[in-house]
Amino acid sequence: MSTSIDPGHDVPHRGLITVSIMLATIMQVLDTAIANVALPSMVGDLEASQDTITWVLTSYIVAAAIMTPVTGWIADRVGRRQLFLLSIVGFTIASMACGMAPNLEVMVGFRILQGVFGAAIVPLSQTFLLDINPKERHGQAMAIWGAGIMVGPIIGPTLGGWLTDTLNWRWVFFINLPVGIIAFMGCAGYLPEVPRRLRRFDFFGFAMLSLGVGALQLMLDRGGEVDWFEAWEVWIELALAITGFWVFIVHLASNDDTFVDPKIFADRNFATGLVLIFVVGIVLLASLALLPPMLSRVFGYSTITTGLVMAPRGMGTMVSMLLVGRLVRTVDARYLVITGLLLTAYSLHMMTSFSPQMDSWPVISTGIVQGLGLGLVFVPLSTVAFATLPVQYRTDAASMFSLVRNIGSSIGISVVTLFLSRNLQINHVELGAFINPYNPTLKSVIPNAASSPEMLQVLDGLVNQQALMISYNNDFKLMMVVTLCAVPLALMLRKPKMAAAPAGAPAAHMD
Numbered sequence: 334m335s336t337s338i339d340p341g342h343d344v345p346h347r348g349l350i351t352v353s354i355m356l357a358t359i360m361q362v363l364d365t366a367i368a369n370v371a372l373p374s375m376v377g378d379l380e381a382s383q384d385t386i387t388w389v390l391t392s393y394i395v396a397a398a399i400m401t402p403v404t405g406w407i408a409d410r411v412g413r414r415q416l417f418l419l420s421i422v423g424f425t426i427a428s429m430a431c432g433m434a435p436n437l438e439v440m441v442g443f444r445i446l447q448g449v450f451g452a453a454i455v456p457l458s459q460t461f462l463l464d465i466n467p468k469e470r471h472g473q474a475m476a477i478w479g480a481g482i483m484v485g486p487i488i489g490p491t492l493g494g495w496l497t498d499t500l501n502w503r504w505v506f507f508i509n510l511p512v513g514i515i516a517f518m519g520c521a522g523y524l525p526e527v528p529r530r531l532r533r534f535d536f537f538g539f540a541m542l543s544l545g546v547g548a549l550q551l552m553l554d555r556g557g558e559v560d561w562f563e564a565w566e567v568w569i570e571l572a573l574a575i576t577g578f579w580v581f582i583v584h585l586a587s588n589d590d591t592f593v594d595p596k597i598f599a600d601r602n603f604a605t606g607l608v609l610i611f612v613v614g615i616v617l618l619a620s621l622a623l624l625p626p627m628l629s630r631v632f633g634y635s636t637i638t639t640g641l642v643m644a645p646r647g648m649g650t651m652v653s654m655l656l657v658g659r660l661v662r663t664v665d666a667r668y669l670v671i672t673g674l675l676l677t678a679y680s681l682h683m684m685t686s687f688s689p690q691m692d693s694w695p696v697i698s699t700g701i702v703q704g705l706g707l708g709l710v711f712v713p714l715s716t717v718a719f720a721t722l723p724v725q726y727r728t729d730a731a732s733m734f735s736l737v738r739n740i741g742s743s744i745g746i747s748v749v750t751l752f753l754s755r756n757l758q759i760n761h762v763e764l765g766a767f768i769n770p771y772n773p774t775l776k777s778v779i780p781n782a783a784s785s786p787e788m789l790q791v792l793d794g795l796v797n798q799q800a801l802m803i804s805y806n807n808d809f810k811l812m813m814v815v816t817l818c819a820v821p822l823a824l825m826l827r828k829p830k831m832a833a834a835p836a837g838a839p840a841a842h843m844d
Contacts, residue, residue, distance in 0.1 A: 346523040353519025354458045358481045360512045361454040366489025371502035381437040391554045392441045396448025399543045401736045404453040405729035406592040409530040423450030425513030432506035456731035475715040476658030491640025535592040545577025553747040605825045606718025612819040614741025619749045646700030653708025666713040670823040673709025681813035685806045749808045760800035
């Protein structure tokens with residue numbers, strides 16, 4: 334029952350198509366975060382160690398990162414609709430296989446397949462939502478898409494923890510089956526056809542970009558385990574990443590027939606959007622990666638309590654996206670993005686004053702403010718970045734948009750984790766220096782502290798808690814600075830003004 338796309342104005346069953354696309358998108362995005370909390374439970378069943386079990390995450394991330402940039406070429410070759418349906422089927426089957434994996438080797442193999450099939454789902458969902466909606470509805474379409482993209486990292490850890498505690502870690506993967514079936518049936522019935530474009534496959538460019546992306550992801554994922562640049566492995570991966578990216582950039586600049594069309598980078602809005610979405614990736618997932626362990630280690634919250642405390646962050650994001658989906662049609666996108674970045678920076682500033690003695694309200698309130706801010710950034714940015722790109726470049730552009738966002742997330746998580754561990758050591762040494770028998774203040778407060786092993790143990794626990802809290806606050810301050818540095822970039826965005834164009838070739842000129 335598929336139809337062909339008519340520049341977004343007369344697409345039948347638009348609502349059903351949107352629901353089906355977003356089910357597939359949420360399924361894929363959720364899987365990136367939901368498996369994290371289940372790792373400790375997998376160790377025994379998969380006969381793995383604490384060091385090797387992380388390959389369950391690494392294999393998926395690397396495979397998805399490598400396959401994301403080539404989505405545009407494959408979609409042109411086999412058809413967007415066919416690739417999207419194949420991706421849903423492959424991802425769902427690989428998810429079931431992961432849930433039945435008997436050992437680590439089999440699990441890693443099927444996680445790689447999950448990454449390969451899942452890589453195309455997010456960029457193609459963005460492309461389809463832009464295709465089936467007219468220009469004036471792109472803001473609302475990107476609000477729906479953005480809500481799906483951001484719901485995974487927010488509810489993933491809580492849902493994963495609940496499934497693992499209530500049922501079994503294997504249900505973290507089995508839950509994809511009903512979602513995948515419903516998404517496939519909706520897309521197979523109503524997703525429109527898109528004309529194909531035959532392009533030569535640029536194997537050399539793909540190989541170089543894959544080398545750069547794969548080596549970078551491995552370095553970011555493995556760095557913390559091997560003490561970063563103290564290990565030769567990290568230096569080798571860094572050299573391979575630099576080589577791959579450098580050769581790819583030179584190849585892209587000196588050749589016309591590449592698998593990623595270089596014309597997309599000449600569009601000012603899209604190029605600026607890539608830089609800004611990189612920052613959004615850093616702030617969104619880095620803060621979400623910090624909060625659950627902070628609430629557990631410093632405040633002693635359970636997984637369920639952590640999820641409830643963080644839920645208002647998602648609500649703030651949803652409210653923001655619903656509002657901004659309409660505002661983006663009438664308000665200059667630059668003002669919306671700047672407002673969102675400033676709200677996000679303000680929330681991070683508030684988070685720098687967290688203390689072990691506070692209740693849950695500061696976490697809830699800062700989460701609401703940060704959710705509102707990120708929603709204000711994500712929707713107008715996703716809309717304006719594609720507003721002046723010709724339709725035929727959308728899939729390539731959406732692939733790069735997703736890739737840069739994911740790389741930003743990986744870099745952000747690795748950097749804040751590195752700073753957290755380093756600052757924790759420094760802060761512990763500095764605070765611990767005051768715990769000695771010659772400190773008059775300590776003697777006046779706790780006279781026998783230095784000679785009592787039990788009291789020293791209590792004091793060491795307090796020092797650990799304070800050192801950890803200060804380290805988390807330092808990370809929040811770092812992300813606040815990064816967010817503020819991105820504000821001037823928003824001024825480079827320009828609001829597109831629609832002009833008359835031939836059918837199928839939307840045009841725009843700039844204010």
